[in-house]
Amino acid sequence: MGSYTVRAIGTLPLINPGDDLPALLIRAVESSGSFEDSDVLVLAQKIVSKAEGAVVDLQTITASAEALQLAAQTGRDPRLVQVYLDEAKEVLAVKGRMIITRHKLGFVGSSSGVDRSNIAPHEAGRVVLLPRDPDNSARVVRARVLEHTGKTIAVIINDSCGRDYRDGSVGMAIGIAGIGAIETAEKVDLFGNVSHPRIALVDEIAAAASILMGQAGEGVPAVLVRGLTFTVSEKARITDLL
């Protein structure tokens, strides 16, 4: 593996609830090329959530006492805070305006992964949640690509996440299909010393794709990574990494 390329899939339409995302992705890739075996297709969480209708209208939300208290503490909309709580297993910390939770799916991050950007004017007051089962969302896309093109690819759904101890967000994987969560292959160094590094390759690929996506964006919501070597896994689950 001497080199690889990371390419934006630029011709996707705006995604709406109920859209056939796999079909749109296949059409977009085939408009300027084709899938190859071992391609890794990286999808921004937002388009997966939108296609699946993982969207909540804040007008339908009533804030609990806990949400009202957290909202006052952080200066946020109480209904939005209620959505964070509904999506969370537990609140881990409150830092300034930031509410850090463990999402029901296991992910630790701010705002339970709930996102307000790229909401159209007619959708004002709606927020986008994480997909209900991101590994399954990835598996569906992978299966449809195999069915339509005969190519065996991997799919990663990524999201921008903050880190402890480091400022700024980076892309991380929140759903995977066809690629193991952790690369654990035994490595022998130049002098025969053996080690067993555990590499979060899916997070490194998620970060590499995120460079093209930027953070704000449905501008580049899908990226194709070509030329990687990785361990194919039919039973991959992102929770293996948590």
Next chain:
Amino acid sequence: MGSYTVRAIGTLPLINPGDDLPALLIRAVESSGSFEDSDVLVLAQKIVSKAEGAVVDLQTITASAEALQLAAQTGRDPRLVQVYLDEAKEVLAVKGRMIITRHKLGFVGSSSGVDRSNIAPHEAGRVVLLPRDPDNSARVVRARVLEHTGKTIAVIINDSCGRDYRDGSVGMAIGIAGIGAIETAEKVDLFGNVSHPRIALVDEIAAAASILMGQAGEGVPAVLVRGLTFTVSEKARITDLL
């Protein structure tokens, strides 16, 4: 920025203390191409440390009472633990065999960034430390490339680091030159909503390069990333991200 490429620089010799690393890197890149403006050269921490002689012989180390106690607790060599302590500002946590510290440079991670792999037989008992001033190490390489080729590149020194809340390591930046630690450009989404995401682009690039390096490896200790758009900074410091 529709695509970019990540390419291993494969023809570097084994690096030894005192080697002129910039000269070796320039020769290696020019053996199969040339630098272009806005290339990002990513260097594995290990080769920078080795060239700079940031290496310690454990035979010269005497373990303190604290090191002896931590070594007993974690089943590690007391002299190695002493090196962790010497490199650290503070010990943050002990988890099983892992000793998590805040390095003198500010980085939080296991073993104070001290590494034993890729040590030649005649170097048995030696361990590699982080470079003494990684930003300066990066600046020196960047300046030498400019001087020799006339091309303005960015340089990132990366290392494999673990994370809280997620299993497995990913590449992160520990030294930077010519590229800002955080991208903070205002973004306007498809519907005119404005946000100010803070993206740790240098960590995303470090991760993208790490995919080719693997973890064990001086096999691929240098990677060239071409086609990125980033904010050039002459005063970049990795500590801006800590």
